[in-house]
Amino acid sequence: MSNLVEIRDLRIGARTDSGREVEIIKGVSLDVAQGEIVALIGESGSGKTTIALSLMGHARPGCYFAGGSVTVAGRNMTALRESERAKLRGTDVAYIPQSAAAAFNPAIRLIDQVIEVAKIHNLMPLAEARVKAVELFRALALPDPDTIGERYPHQVSGGQLQRLSAAMALIGGPKLVIFDEPTTALDVTTQIEVLRAFKSVMKAGGMGGVYVSHDLAVVAQIADRIVVLRGGEVQEEGTTAAILDNAQHPYTRDLLAAFHPVTHAAVALAESATPIPPALEVRGIFAGYGPIDADGLPLKQVLKDVSCKLEKGRNLGVIGESGCGKSTLARVIAGLVPPAKGQILLNGKEMAGDLKKRSKEELRRLQIVFQLADTALNPSTPIGEILGRPLTFYHGMKGATRDARVAELLDMVHLPKTMRHRLPSELSGGQKQRVNLARGLAANPEVILCDEITSALDAVVVAAVIELLKELQRELQLSYVFISHDLATVQAICDDVIVMNGGVNVETLPAADIMARAEHPYTRLLLASVPKLDPAWLDSLADDPAFERAGRSSLLAQV
Amino acid sequence: MNSQIRSLILARLGIAVITLIIVSFIVFAATEMLPGDIAQILLGQAATPEAVAGLREAMGLNDPAFLRFLRWMGGLLQGDLGKSYANNMQVADLIGGRLANTLQLAAVTALFSVPVALFLGITTAMYQGSIYDRAVNFMVIGVISVPEFMIATLAVLVFAVWLQWLPALSFANDVKSFWELLRAYAMPVITLSFVISAQMIRMTRAAVISTLGAPYVEMALLKGASRPRMVLRHALPNAVGPIVNAVALSLSYLLGGVIIVETVFNYPGIAKLMVDAVATRDLPLIQTCAMIFCLGYLILITLADIIAILSNPRLRK
Numbered sequence: 001m002s003n004l005v006e007i008r009d010l011r012i013g014a015r016t017d018s019g020r021e022v023e024i025i026k027g028v029s030l031d032v033a034q035g036e037i038v039a040l041i042g043e044s045g046s047g048k049t050t051i052a053l054s055l056m057g058h059a060r061p062g063c064y065f066a067g068g069s070v071t072v073a074g075r076n077m078t079a080l081r082e083s084e085r086a087k088l089r090g091t092d093v094a095y096i097p098q099s100a101a102a103a104f105n106p107a108i109r110l111i112d113q114v115i116e117v118a119k120i121h122n123l124m125p126l127a128e129a130r131v132k133a134v135e136l137f138r139a140l141a142l143p144d145p146d147t148i149g150e151r152y153p154h155q156v157s158g159g160q161l162q163r164l165s166a167a168m169a170l171i172g173g174p175k176l177v178i179f180d181e182p183t184t185a186l187d188v189t190t191q192i193e194v195l196r197a198f199k200s201v202m203k204a205g206g207m208g209g210v211y212v213s214h215d216l217a218v219v220a221q222i223a224d225r226i227v228v229l230r231g232g233e234v235q236e237e238g239t240t241a242a243i244l245d246n247a248q249h250p251y252t253r254d255l256l257a258a259f260h261p262v263t264h265a266a267v268a269l270a271e272s273a274t275p276i277p278p279a280l281e282v283r284g285i286f287a288g289y290g291p292i293d294a295d296g297l298p299l300k301q302v303l304k305d306v307s308c309k310l311e312k313g314r315n316l317g318v319i320g321e322s323g324c325g326k327s328t329l330a331r332v333i334a335g336l337v338p339p340a341k342g343q344i345l346l347n348g349k350e351m352a353g354d355l356k357k358r359s360k361e362e363l364r365r366l367q368i369v370f371q372l373a374d375t376a377l378n379p380s381t382p383i384g385e386i387l388g389r390p391l392t393f394y395h396g397m398k399g400a401t402r403d404a405r406v407a408e409l410l411d412m413v414h415l416p417k418t419m420r421h422r423l424p425s426e427l428s429g430g431q432k433q434r435v436n437l438a439r440g441l442a443a444n445p446e447v448i449l450c451d452e453i454t455s456a457l458d459a460v461v462v463a464a465v466i467e468l469l470k471e472l473q474r475e476l477q478l479s480y481v482f483i484s485h486d487l488a489t490v491q492a493i494c495d496d497v498i499v500m501n502g503g504v505n506v507e508t509l510p511a512a513d514i515m516a517r518a519e520h521p522y523t524r525l526l527l528a529s530v531p532k533l534d535p536a537w538l539d540s541l542a543d544d545p546a547f548e549r550a551g552r553s554s555l556l557a558q559v
Numbered sequence: 560m561n562s563q564i565r566s567l568i569l570a571r572l573g574i575a576v577i578t579l580i581i582v583s584f585i586v587f588a589a590t591e592m593l594p595g596d597i598a599q600i601l602l603g604q605a606a607t608p609e610a611v612a613g614l615r616e617a618m619g620l621n622d623p624a625f626l627r628f629l630r631w632m633g634g635l636l637q638g639d640l641g642k643s644y645a646n647n648m649q650v651a652d653l654i655g656g657r658l659a660n661t662l663q664l665a666a667v668t669a670l671f672s673v674p675v676a677l678f679l680g681i682t683t684a685m686y687q688g689s690i691y692d693r694a695v696n697f698m699v700i701g702v703i704s705v706p707e708f709m710i711a712t713l714a715v716l717v718f719a720v721w722l723q724w725l726p727a728l729s730f731a732n733d734v735k736s737f738w739e740l741l742r743a744y745a746m747p748v749i750t751l752s753f754v755i756s757a758q759m760i761r762m763t764r765a766a767v768i769s770t771l772g773a774p775y776v777e778m779a780l781l782k783g784a785s786r787p788r789m790v791l792r793h794a795l796p797n798a799v800g801p802i803v804n805a806v807a808l809s810l811s812y813l814l815g816g817v818i819i820v821e822t823v824f825n826y827p828g829i830a831k832l833m834v835d836a837v838a839t840r841d842l843p844l845i846q847t848c849a850m851i852f853c854l855g856y857l858i859l860i861t862l863a864d865i866i867a868i869l870s871n872p873r874l875r876k
Binding site for chain 1: 773774775777778779780781782783784785788792793796797870872873
């Protein structure tokens with residue numbers, strides 16, 4: 001047996017809550033050679049994580065092995081007894097989880113969790129394990145490698161936890177490492193550091209790897225081969241270069257196409273004799289949380305002197321990493337967080353900072369759509385009622401007129417009329433986000449604040465939602481404030497972009513040539529950090545002057 | 560211990576004190592609302608109206624309620640629990656021995672039932688869905704559904720009447736040797752343990768199972784940890800908060816809610832004393848008993864909350 005991993009005709013079944021049996025993996029076969037990294041790529045529900053976990057002989061509760069074999073280092077994981085599988089976990093096969101923040105036990109010191117593998121399997125004396133762990137911390141470029149292990153998980157950052165979880169996987173000297181979307185939850189600048197660390201230790205150790213991801217650009221940096229999955233079946237398989245340059249399967253091409261979104265053609269400013277006031281203007285906003293001090297500023301400032309302008313019929317993008325204050329900006333504009341200082345103007349007229357002091361008309365003209373449709377839609381209210389409520393509230397609609405308008409709204413977001421009798425839980429993620437949007441449209445607004453509305457959606461669905469937003473804009477003369485951490489999505493819909501960092505608006509740029517016009521070092525760093533489909537991108541970063549000069553210091557400060 | 564933990568605990572203790580003051584107010588108000596005139600009851604049917612009025616004056620019953628409340632509180636703070644109306648004895652003397660008996664019974668029951676309940680709760684969570692888990696759950700639900708006087712009566716019927724292994728009544732005061740102690744306590748302890756363990760088992764199992772679903776427990780599985788290790792090392796430390804609260808709630812029942820058990824086994828505890836006091840309108844005794852029950856409950860719940868605060872790893876340095 002030459003290959004490290006040989007999966008043959010793997011079938012995994014699942015029992016749904018209603019007792020129905022479904023097959024979620026339908027006869028998958030694939031190989032991983034010694035020292036090779038193979039990527040499993042696909043959207044949510046494609047079965048990529050289920051296959052990855054089967055390499056450890058683990059099926060999540062409710063799932064079971066229905067057929068086929070998973071051979072790792074000569075042993076069939078599906079046929080072993082549970083106690084024999086446990087012996088191989090952590091020693092032969094190790095796992096790096098998607099969310100390290102959740103995968104670390106909050107009650108145990110980091111070092112004890114990292115060396116737990118050695119303790120469970122009696123691999124080496126604990127003192128030796130500690131020394132090895134510190135070496136790994138150093139190899140993974142963690143700060144204070146000698147003492148970081150003494151901390152608890154809540155005392156280190158997300159990027160550090162992700163690298164600590166890699167140390168936890170590598171301590172047992174595995175032959176195969178499984179990466180389950182290890183950088184999905186991280187900011188782009190953090191992602192680079194983590195990817196680099198992974199790549200260097202994998203290369204040094206000569207280990208085989210399986211890298212699960214939905215992000216082709218990330219996979220392109222680290223994988224030798226790519227397997228494209230959909231609906232529990234392999235769609236296409238090939239070397240990284242072959243998949244990127246010469247994809248055969250239509251689904252793979254869709255995935256690649258989602259990577260090259262059409263850049264939005266900027267809307268020209270209307271020239272007219274009487275200047276039209278901007279649809280929305282924000283002037284010198286200070287906002288935050290905690291007690292107010294003598295200067296009238298809150299203790300914890302999230303926004304510091306932020307100003308921006310949204311012209312009628314145009315779209316404004318707000319981009320930045322987690323914690324930069326972009327969502328707070330949306331909440332301030334919507335009146336959910338009253339600002340400590342500054343003005344918000346709608347069509348040139350100032351609005352009260354507090355939601356409760358705004359008139360119904362002001363509320364109607366400015367609507368917000370939240371990131372997670374799952375939590376924004378009341379799970380026990382049918383769709384028709386969710387859409388009907390704002391109609392009654394803003395327009396006093398009742399009975400047949402209201403029903404007719406609900407049908408129209410559903411039609412606007414391309415959902416069938418019959419959907420109004422369903423509950424949110426019966427809809428897919430993309431459908432829920434459409435309902436979420438339709439609820440905002442129900443008020444007949446002029447400005448819609450979109451707070452990361454595409455972040456929880458698969459790439460192919462994102463493209464459809466963006467297309468819908470543009471179509472609605474043409475028909476209804478809307479203006480959007482589009483908040484996102486993803487540059488490509490912002491570029492696909494916005495005319496202007498403001499870049500935020502640490503609560504400050506560092507730069508305002510036209511979306512179309514953001515690359516060429518960016519001047520602020522943070523903007524350049526952010527742009528340089530977005531992964532590209534080119535497999536040589538990660539390695540070439542070392543030579544990128546923007547990244548080197550501006551990046552290193554601020555990056556290390558953040559990570 | 561860092562300053563954040565200290566301030567959290569101090570705040571929790573402050574809440575406990577405030578609760579106690581509110582409770583004392585409610586206890587006083589509730590006893591005020593008891594129907595019937597004490598002077599009338601004490602003097603009996605044949606008393607002349609003048610005698611009743613005289614006694615009311617002497618007992619200070621004509622003063623406004625608030626003044627009497629302050630007087631009572633002042634007495635409590637100085638350790639003066641007042642005098643029993645019924646037999647003119649000091650309340651402290653009446654309660655002293657009885658409270659010791661109740662605490663003794665509570666302590667023996669706790670020592671026996673808490674370890675058993677925790678063991679059963681944790682092991683059923685560990686082997687969730689197994690025959691063992693189902694059998695224990697079946698029994699636990701059965702015990703919850705049967706009222707305690709039924710268990711107590713059945714216990715007397717089986718062990719005292721049919722088998723004649725144990726005495727039907729528990730005279731805790733006559734115990735001379737360890738063997739006699741076991742015999743005297745066996746039945747009340749078994750009955751009480753049945754009642755309070757059921758809840759502890761269910762709550763412990765639920766708390767452990769909910770932490771078993773956490774991603775870090777799956778991570779432990781993928782590191783090759785055995786099932787006992789996953790539960791004991793990874794799930795349990797994070798389930799301490801809900802578990803100690805369930806234990807505290809169950810144990811608080813041992814102080815106030817044991818009246819049926821004390822009555823069936825004729826055990827001279829404080830709950831029985833309180834019921835007798837209600838029959839004779841002995842207000843100072845009722846108030847003191849109620850305050851003792853509330854205090855015990857409050858101490859247990861506060862302790863559980865403090866343990867939960869201490870077990871929160873996010874507050875550790």
